[in-house]
Each structure stands twice: as C-alpha cells, then as structure tokens.
Amino acid sequence: MSLSPHDDLVLLVRDPIAADALIRHVRQAEDGAVVTFDGCVRNHSHGRRTLYLEYEAYESMALEKMREIAASLHTLFAIDGVAIAHRLGRLEIGETSVFIAVSSPHRKAAFEACRHAIDTLKKTVPIWKKEYFEDGAVWADGELPPVPAATPAAKPAS
C-alpha cells in the first residue's frame, strides 16, 4: 500500500480486490463522478478454454510504475482521486485482476483518465500473466514497454 502526494492509492494484493474500498477512497464531497474499470478473468483466450490465470510482478517496480501512472493522471486530466489495485497469484474465471477508480468534479475527465490509466498500465507496469488451459500453459502475449534512449550520461565517452 502506498499513498502519493495526491492521496492516491496503489496496491498489489494476493486476496480478492476490495473494490468498494477503492471507490470510497477516491469519492470525496467535491466529486460529481467516480469512473471505475473492473478487469476480470475471461474464460477463453485465442479460441481455447481458459482454466485459470497466474499473475506475477516485479513488485517494487510495478508499484512505482503504478504510482507514476496515478501522478500522470493529475497532470493530464482535471481529476480528484485515483486508486489502482492489481491482484497477483492464481485467479479463477470471473475474478477481478485489476480495478481502477478515478473521481472528478465532472464525469468527462474521470472517464478519460480511467481509460488512460488501464491502457498505460497494460503497456508499462511489469506484471505478467500465465494462462492455464486443459492441455498446457503459456505466458500471455504482452507489450514491450518503451525504454528511454541512451543518454550521454548512461554511455560515458572513453
């Protein structure tokens, strides 16, 4: 659990995500909207029947990247609060793997910020999912995060 300067909440959890608590965390008297994203485990993948998923993370870096996403939402959108939780370990079909709640005085900013948060999370947060099928298991196709270009400081002249 981690609180940012904006009182945002980012979490990696092994038990079911307490979505109500995340919503309560972001919902303040000045808000007119809370938009949430509930990412849940689907029962099929590429035409195969999924039995369950296992998630793992580079936990310290994942939390830092989730904090960066929350902070960026405040600079990009007129929002109030952000809460992001991702679950790790074995997840059954239908369970919530990621939950995001964004509050704002007006709904448009919360919708846009919530969409931006999940899209960015899927590209930049070091979390991996293994899909288990009746006849085996595979690591899910993913996205390669963007890496900053080499700088002179990173490659000193010799």
Place this chain on the structure above:
Amino acid sequence: MQTRVLFFGKLKEIIGGAEQSVDLRSGATIADLFDRFAHEAPALASFRSSVVASRNQEFAPWTTVLEPGDEVAFLPPVSGG
C-alpha cells in the same frame, strides 16, 4: 563488482531461477550482462529482441553502464491487466 539480476516470466523459467548475483568487470553494460547469461543459457539469446531491461527499477537502454550494487532485471513483454 556485484550486481543483482532478476528474471521474470518465461525468462525465469529458462534461467531456472528468479534471482542471481554476478560479479561483473567495471564498465560492464546491461548488454554485457545479458550476453553472459545467454552464453550460459543459449535459449535466452533468442529473446533478446523481445526483452527490455531495467536498472534500479527504471527501464534502461542496453548500453547503460552498470555501477556496483545495481539491481538489473530482464523483463519480457508485460501482460498485466
């Protein structure tokens, strides 16, 4: 110098462990570190173009020169959400 190296996802399965500590020469880069593991586990080499690295929990280019005590991780394409 001692460097802590972490592997995740399918890379962890290839290496057979999540964490290693290696002794590197001064001036070694992240690419040098990866090549050293790929030499020991040739299956790793084929993933070079679909792996990114981090140094001290920030994404870092392959040319990054490592410092004593750095923590480097090799990360396959991420698939959270």
